[in-house]
Amino acid sequence: MKKLLSILMIICALCADAAPKTPKGRKAKRAKTTKVVSTPAVPRPAREPFVRSIDAPATPGGLSGKNIALWQSHGRYFDQKEDRWTWQRARLMGTVEDLYPQAYVLPYLIPMLENAGAYVLTPRERDVSTQEIIVDFDGGYAQKGYEEKNGSKKWHTADGLKGFGYKKEILTDTDNPFRMGSVRQIQTVTNPDKASAACWYADFKKAGTYAVYVSYASLPNSARDARYIVNSLAGSKEFEINQRIGGGTWIYLGSFPFAAGRSKTPVVELLNVSSEANQTITADAVKIGGGMGNVSRSAAGGEATVSTYPRFTEGARYWMQWAGIPASVYSVTDGKNDYEDDYKSRGMWVNYLAGGSSELPGQKGLGIPIDLSFAFHTDAGTTSDPRATIGTLPIVYSKGAKLGNGESRTTSLRYAELVTNQVVNDIQTLYEPTWNRRKLRDRPYHEAMEPQVPSMLIELLSHQNFADMRYGLDPTFRFTVSRAIYKGILKYLHEKDGIPYVVEPLPVSHFSIAGKDGRYTLSWKGVDDPLEPTAKPTYYIVYERIDNGAFTELEVVDNPSINISISDNQIHSFKIVAANDGGISFPSEILSVCDIAGSDKPQVLIINGFTRISGPAEIYAEGRIGFDYAEDHGVPYYGDIHFTGEQTEFRPEAKWVTNDAPGHGSSRATHETEVFAGNTFDFVFVHGQSIRKAGFPFISCGVDAFVDGNAKASPIIDLILGKQKEITVGTSEERKFKPFTAALK
Structure with missing residues (x-):
């Protein structure tokens, strides 16, 4: 731990302003999220480690150290016979298979595997943002944000090594951008006081959450523990990458929140500190965001064109x-x-x-x-x-x-x-x-x-x-x-x-915030998984956001509650993540609290009753079967990335002719490059801003906590329902998402 802290101090001295810190007076308990657990295993062939997140919770019962390659179906492609860009499948039921499996893989499957400790590689872009920033010392179309700091060793250009170069905005034929640039290199040191650093700054056109990729060259004597740090609004996250493998392509580190404008702190930092001296560390380009497709294709004798679609939609x-x-x-x-x-x-x-x-x-x-x-x-x-x-x-x-x-x-x-x-x-x-x-x-x-x-x-x-x-x-x-x-x-x-597994927990329930006059208690309930007995939470990670900032880790607790103190008029928002030896859960809904010192107005209780995430309305009548998106699009989880447009053909007897005339289920192509907004589970904060502006303090709770008596009613209640609507799913007779249940009434 002392070595880690020393390295972080060197980073701050070398490269930039300090990254966002944990709120004053609330030191996060790090022991559970940084401990290393050794697990006995059946002997396997020796293998190199690859990418490791230093800050991630230990997952001895999960997928720590596993590298998984997966992909989500097809993607938009250029059809040489028809001389056009098109989908590999037909638009049906409001979606297309080239996009639809992404609605499983990107928001759910990849995060679940990563939450269990796996490193996931995919041959399609995983960031749905159309913004893309390349920062590279080779210039060209890249942003000029690369800087170096030299300690006892000095950075220099690697002789005979090719690296990424953004020399062509549009790629043609078999252009390889990783053969168009150069690579910087340096020898490693073991003493953090003698460290050198490579720093990549970026200028963001708009605020948002973006994927961050790095690149480097691999050599026989490359360091196996190259230390990367990503600085974002969520703080600093540290990674170790074995540069002896994986060189010459984009290596994904994660998705992080960034503010608009030029970063004052490097988005990515690379140190030459290693456990082994006189090894080689190389530095190449950094890619941020998903971007638009930039590979141009043509039929024989035809004009070359790009898809004009976001890169995540392409094959x-x-x-x-x-x-x-x-x-x-x-x-x-x-x-x-x-x-x-x-x-x-x-x-x-x-x-x-x-x-x-x-x-x-x-x-x-x-x-x-x-x-x-x-x-x-x-x-x-x-x-x-x-x-x-x-x-x-x-x-x-x-x-x-x-x-x-x-x-x-x-x-x-x-x-x-x-x-x-x-x-x-x-x-x-x-x-x-x-x-x-x-x-x-x-x-x-x-x-x-x-x-x-x-x-x-x-x-x-x-x-x-x-x-x-x-x-x-x-x-x-x-x-x-x-x-x-x-x-x-x-x-x-x-x-x-040959070792036992542990399944990561389900998200917590019955979340509520109670208290007043600066002293509050956050409480929740761990959820047992009826399908998996090992998926029991054993500890929890509490995250905090102040006003419009980003979430940072506040504390790690063993029990499902935490006491907090607030001494300002800002809105403090919280989310909870359950954890065990198998990994971490998806986050809870987001609740907020605001303490207005000296206010004589009563405290408002905000109840989040907008819990719905569901598919579109159904048409199931004589002669017409399908989905009525115009009547009710449904509510995506955060956002949908598979919607192409409304269904137009409802006759079951309508036959497939071509992908452009696919018969029953045929759908429009009006929204297939867009992300369709959904339930963010963060509307307490939206309401809370108006309530604070009116001078009222407030607390909040989930509707499940309220109906079970876990939250005490206040003189004024603000009940959020949003697009809550009673529906059925599939052939089940069970009704879900009723706005006013008997218990709530």
Whole structure:
């Protein structure tokens, strides 16, 4: 810990103003979120560590140290035959498969895996922001925000090494931006007092949360513990990266909140402090945000064009080019057929990542030990009965040569069995008892056959089928399915290692804030998972935001309550995260409190009764079946990234002709580049701003805490209901999200 603090002090002295600190007088308890736990395991081949978050909670029962490659279906691509950019699938039920699986993978599945300690790699852009900033010392179209500070060792340009260069705004043919620039390098020191630093500053056009990627070059003597620090409105987050592997592409560190304007503190800092002296650390470009597609394509004799769509909507083939992956991986047809290149490239990308590692020692690549790959699709077929669900289809390839590490390919059968059984069991238990588990398909599909690590492809449901999509458009269903996939992956990897697993907890409930005159108590309840007995919270992390700032960690507590003191007129907002040895939960709703000293006005109790997240209204009448987005779009969780436009064809007998005329379920293309707003669970703060402006102090609680008597009523109550509306989900007769329940009345 002393060494870590010394390093952070050097950072502040070298690079910039201090990062945001924990509120005065409230020192966060860090022990539980920084402790290192060693877990005995069955001996495995020696493997290199890759990316480690220093500040993340220890997850000995989770996925700590695991590297998972996954992708979400297709993406927008250039069709050489039709000389245009288009989707690989048709727009149906208000969405398209090129976007729809992202509504599972990006908001739910990837965060769940990361919350369990895994490092996740994906061949498609994961940031839905259209803003992108490149900071690089090579100039070109990059921002000029790179600076160096020299200690006992000095930075210099690496001889003979190519790095990222933003020399072309639009990439053509097989342009590789990671061959267009140079790389800086320095030798390591073990003494923090002699540290040097590379610093990347950025100028943000607009405030927001952005993904942060770094890049570097890998050498035989590269440091295995390069120390990166990301400074944002949420404070400083520290990472260790093994630069001996993974060089020459974008390495994702996380998504962070930033203010508009030029950063006073470096967005990213890289120190040359290491546990080993005289190793090499390299510094290249930093990428912030998702951006717009910038790969130009054309048909023979045609004019080259970019997609004009956000990069996150595009297929893997284009992200790979922007990320420096060799053309031999993403363009097996030599640029003649982007459709084929896209679906074949994903498995080859996995092998390129793993090549040279303990998982694939006989192949050239980036040396990242990939534990498994997962392909998420929703094209499970059709049925003549729109009332019947299609169900879930797993696909593997268990025949032929062994995997890269010598393991039998039959291990993928066990992998698929655990994941599929978990998915179907959880759906049948919580949603649809008749949900179909279709027979496993053991065939040479590229996404299941090509990877030299355990791999599977899942066709979760049929996006063409109304009965499946009655569930599939519900955000809570997508959360459940994603959690089931995460649990299946967790159980498979722990079974291979021969050690017990622990499932990360569910979000807490019954959150409330009580008290007055500067002294308040936050209380909540941990939630047991009826589907998983190990998913019990053992401690909690409390986060605080002051006014319009960002959330920072306040304290780690063992019990579901905490006392706080407030001595200002600012609005203090809080969220709770449950944790155990398996990882951390999704956050709670956000509650706020404001103490107006000397006010003679009564305290207001704000009750958050807006709990709804759901799919759109349904049309289920004679001759018309589908979704009525105009009547009620539904309420996304934070925001939807899969909506293309309203459904226009409701006749079940309407047949598919082409992707542009797909028959029943046909939908518009009016919103397919947009993020559709949803429930942020932060409306207490919105109301609280007006209440404070009127001179009233306030506290707040969730509606579940209020009806159970956990929150004491005040003389004035502000009940938030938003788009709360009683609905049903799927074929269930259960009614949900009724605004005025008997208990509330």
